[in-house]
Amino acid sequence: MASDPVKITETLVKCASVTPTEGGALVYLAELLGAAGFECTRVDRGETSNLYARWGAKGHARSFGFNGHTDVVPVGDEDAWTHPPFSANIVDGWLYGRGSTDMKSGVAAFAAAAIDFVTDTSPDGAVILAITGDEEGVAIDGTVALLDWMDNQNEAMTACLVGEPTCPDTMGEMMKIGRRGSMTAYFTVHGIQGHSAYPHRALNPLPPMARLMDRLASHTLDTGTDHFDASTLAVTTIDTGNPANNVIPAACKATVNIRFNDAHTSTDLIAWLQSQVDETTTADGVKIEMKTQVSGESFLTPPGELSALISRSVKDVTGVEPVPSTTGGTSDARFVKNHCPVVEFGLVGKTMHQVDERVEVAHIEQLKEIYSKILAGYFA
Numbered sequence: 001m002a003s004d005p006v007k008i009t010e011t012l013v014k015c016a017s018v019t020p021t022e023g024g025a026l027v028y029l030a031e032l033l034g035a036a037g038f039e040c041t042r043v044d045r046g047e048t049s050n051l052y053a054r055w056g057a058k059g060h061a062r063s064f065g066f067n068g069h070t071d072v073v074p075v076g077d078e079d080a081w082t083h084p085p086f087s088a089n090i091v092d093g094w095l096y097g098r099g100s101t102d103m104k105s106g107v108a109a110f111a112a113a114a115i116d117f118v119t120d121t122s123p124d125g126a127v128i129l130a131i132t133g134d135e136e137g138v139a140i141d142g143t144v145a146l147l148d149w150m151d152n153q154n155e156a157m158t159a160c161l162v163g164e165p166t167c168p169d170t171m172g173e174m175m176k177i178g179r180r181g182s183m184t185a186y187f188t189v190h191g192i193q194g195h196s197a198y199p200h201r202a203l204n205p206l207p208p209m210a211r212l213m214d215r216l217a218s219h220t221l222d223t224g225t226d227h228f229d230a231s232t233l234a235v236t237t238i239d240t241g242n243p244a245n246n247v248i249p250a251a252c253k254a255t256v257n258i259r260f261n262d263a264h265t266s267t268d269l270i271a272w273l274q275s276q277v278d279e280t281t282t283a284d285g286v287k288i289e290m291k292t293q294v295s296g297e298s299f300l301t302p303p304g305e306l307s308a309l310i311s312r313s314v315k316d317v318t319g320v321e322p323v324p325s326t327t328g329g330t331s332d333a334r335f336v337k338n339h340c341p342v343v344e345f346g347l348v349g350k351t352m353h354q355v356d357e358r359v360e361v362a363h364i365e366q367l368k369e370i371y372s373k374i375l376a377g378y379f380a
């Protein structure tokens with residue numbers, strides 16, 4: 001009997017797996033996959049639970065992997081939900097619940113497709129599911145832990161599909177072949193506090209900070225590359241927290257977030273930021289501290305066999321040809337790309353992280369069909 005991705009989604013949504021709580025989701029998947037002949041290993045690290053499931057021989061030259069997460073973001077105001085966030089109620093063809101689109105239905109669809117595929121065809125190769133319980137949190141012990149463990153165990157995927165929602169409005173319209181990098185810079189300008197009536201006795205950090213932020217925000221990082229939009233830099237806060245109108249503050253802080261394409265690396269950007277800081281220091285005589293935090297480098301799986309296979313499969317089922325895109329925020333594909341070629345394809349993501357998050361039941365079934373075709377095509 002064919003596996004029902006809607007039933008699997010319902011069961012998963014009923015597990016209250018807000019990061020980093022496992023909530024029974026991975027235990028259930030391990031049972032389900034184990035019963036179908038997958039070798040299941042819990043790869044827990046720190047507070048995070050992860051599941052690695054493999055059908056077929058370890059290290060096979062054709063090892064297709066799916067990656068996804070069962071953790072969900074907090075529900076927010078529970079009273080604002082039309083249906084309780086862990087009810088998985090189905091009304092008028094929509095399944096409601098936190099994680100219903102992001103991304104328990106994605107996990108359910110690839111689990112169902114994988115189970116049916118290995119059961120029906122016994123492929124010459126391996127099918128791998130690497131599922132984490134921490135994608136929405138700090139993601140240090142999630143997919144990274146799974147990949148570390150795989151390296152140690154000589155477990156490998158030769159291609160990987162991340163099942164995150166990728167379609168903005170219409171099922172099938174977009175896949176992600178790369179992502180922009182993301183980094184944040186924190187600045188503190190140090191001046192000398194003083195009376196605003198005697199500014200010559202103080203060193204006001206605010207004008208230099210304003211000039212520095214203007215200098216950064218007005219700079220064109222690039223105008224886009226073959227597969228990426230232009231990189232962006234956003235000043236997200238400038239703070240002094242000064243309640244007095246007659247005091248020049250001693251210091252001012254600001255934060256800048258950069259989303260960058262493959263024309264840059266974080267190392268180049270940090271060097272550029274430092275040069276801007278140095279010029280401001282020289283011009284204004286203030287001391288400026290800068291700290292940076294890199295969330296991920298940009299990456300690209302250039303259009304090729306994997307993206308062509310996914311594109312074909314999506315078009316067969318939905319009639320829509322997915323646009324290869326590199327837009328949006330970060331995902332665990334930024335870790336998987338160090339391991340093997342990776343492409344992301346999943347549902348319409350409109351209600352992700354919202355109150356009344358919901359998924360069209362028909363889309364869950366379509367997604368299973370698409371994933372089934374991808375498996376069939378990969379092992380053909």
Ligand SMILES: [Zn+2]
Nearest residue numbers: 102103135164
């Ligand atoms: Zn997600």
